[in-house]
Amino acid sequence: MRFQDKVVIVTGAARGLGLGMCERFAAEGASLLMTDVLEEVHASAGRLAEASRGRIVSRVSDASDEAAVLQLMAYARDTFGKVHVLVNNAGISPKNNGRKYLLEETGFDQWQQVLAVNLNGPFLMCKGVLPLMRAAGGGRIVNIVSQASRGRAEFTSAHYVASKSGLVGLTRVLASELGPENITVNAVAPGFMRSALTDMLSDEVRGRMVERIPLKRMGDAVQVASAVAYLASAEAEYVNGTVLDVNGGTIMR
Numbered sequence: 206m207r208f209q210d211k212v213v214i215v216t217g218a219a220r221g222l223g224l225g226m227c228e229r230f231a232a233e234g235a236s237l238l239m240t241d242v243l244e245e246v247h248a249s250a251g252r253l254a255e256a257s258r259g260r261i262v263s264r265v266s267d268a269s270d271e272a273a274v275l276q277l278m279a280y281a282r283d284t285f286g287k288v289h290v291l292v293n294n295a296g297i298s299p300k301n302n303g304r305k306y307l308l309e310e311t312g313f314d315q316w317q318q319v320l321a322v323n324l325n326g327p328f329l330m331c332k333g334v335l336p337l338m339r340a341a342g343g344g345r346i347v348n349i350v351s352q353a354s355r356g357r358a359e360f361t362s363a364h365y366v367a368s369k370s371g372l373v374g375l376t377r378v379l380a381s382e383l384g385p386e387n388i389t390v391n392a393v394a395p396g397f398m399r400s401a402l403t404d405m406l407s408d409e410v411r412g413r414m415v416e417r418i419p420l421k422r423m424g425d426a427v428q429v430a431s432a433v434a435y436l437a438s439a440e441a442e443y444v445n446g447t448v449l450d451v452n453g454g455t456i457m458r
C-alpha cells in the first residue's frame with residue numbers, strides 16, 4: 206500500500222498503459238484523478254472504484270489544451286486539495302497503414318498535433334500541477350517517453366520521436382528546477398508493449414520488432430505500471446532526472 210493517502214493524476218487513463226498504471230496505483234491505496242479525451246475514462250474509473258479504498262474520479266479533458274488543463278487542476282484542487290503524483294502518459298503515434306509516416310508523407314498539421322499531445326501536454330500539466338504539489342510538500346512527476354527516443358528509431362515517425370525526445374529533455378530540466386522543492390521528475394521509456402497504439406502496426410512490422418527484442422516477446426501494461434509505481438513511490442526518493450527503460454533489453458545503456 207505504497208500510495209495510501211496519496212493523490213495521483215494519470216493522463217490517457219481510459220485504456221492501455223495508462224489504465225494499467227491506474228490499476229496499480231488503486232491497488233496500492235491511491236486516490237486517483239483519471240483523465241482522457243475518451244468518454245471511456247468514466248467506465249474505466251467506475252470499474253476501479255468498485256474495488257478500491259482510495260477515491261477514484263474521472264474527467265474528460267484534453268491534456269494539450271491549456272484552458273482544459275487549468276480547469277482540470279481547479280477540479281483536482283477542489284476535490285483533493287493537493288496532488289502527490291502526476292503521470293504524463295497521454296500520447297499519440299499516428300500510423301500510415303500499419304507503418305510509420307515517412308517525412309514526405311507527414312503533413313504539418315499532423316506534426317503539430319503529435320507535438321501538441323506528446324510534448325505541449327506534459328509541459329501544461331507539469332506547470333498546472335505545481336501549486337498542488339507544493340501544497341503536498343513535494344511530489345513525483347513521471348513522464349512516459351519511448352524507446353524510440355532512446356536510440357535508433359527505424360519503425361517510428363519523426364514527429365513521435367521528436368516529441369518523445371523533447372519530453373526526455375523536459376524531464377531533465379524540470380528535475381533540476383523542481384528538485385529543490387522536493388519534486389522529482391523522471392521518465393519511463395516503454396519498448397514494444399501490447400496496447401491500442403501497437404495494435405495499429407502491420408503483422409510484418411510487428412514481427413520485425415519482436416525479432417529485435419532480446420526477450421523475444423512484447424511487453425505489457427503491468428510491466429510499465431511496475432516501473433512507474435517505483436518512480437512514484439517513496440522508495441525512489443533519491444532518483445531524479447532518470448529515464449527507466451522497460452523494453453526487454455532492446456536498448457541498453
Ligand SMILES: NC(=O)c1ccc[n+]([C@@H]2O[C@H](COP(=O)([O-])OP(=O)(O)OC[C@H]3O[C@@H](n4cnc5c(N)ncnc54)[C@H](O)[C@@H]3O)[C@@H](O)[C@H]2O)c1
Binds near residue numbers: 216398
Ligand atoms: N504501447 C507501446 O508499445 C508504447 C511504447 C512506448 C511508449 N508508449 C507511450 O505510452 C503511452 C500510452 O500509450 P498506449 O500504448 O497505452 O496507447 P493508447 O492509445 O492505448 O493510450 C493512450 C491514451 O491517451 C489518450 N489521449 C490521446 N490524446 C490525448 C489528449 N490530448 N489528452 C488526454 N488523453 C489523450 C487516448 O485517448 C488513450 O486513451 C503513450 O504516451 C505512448 O506514446 C507506448
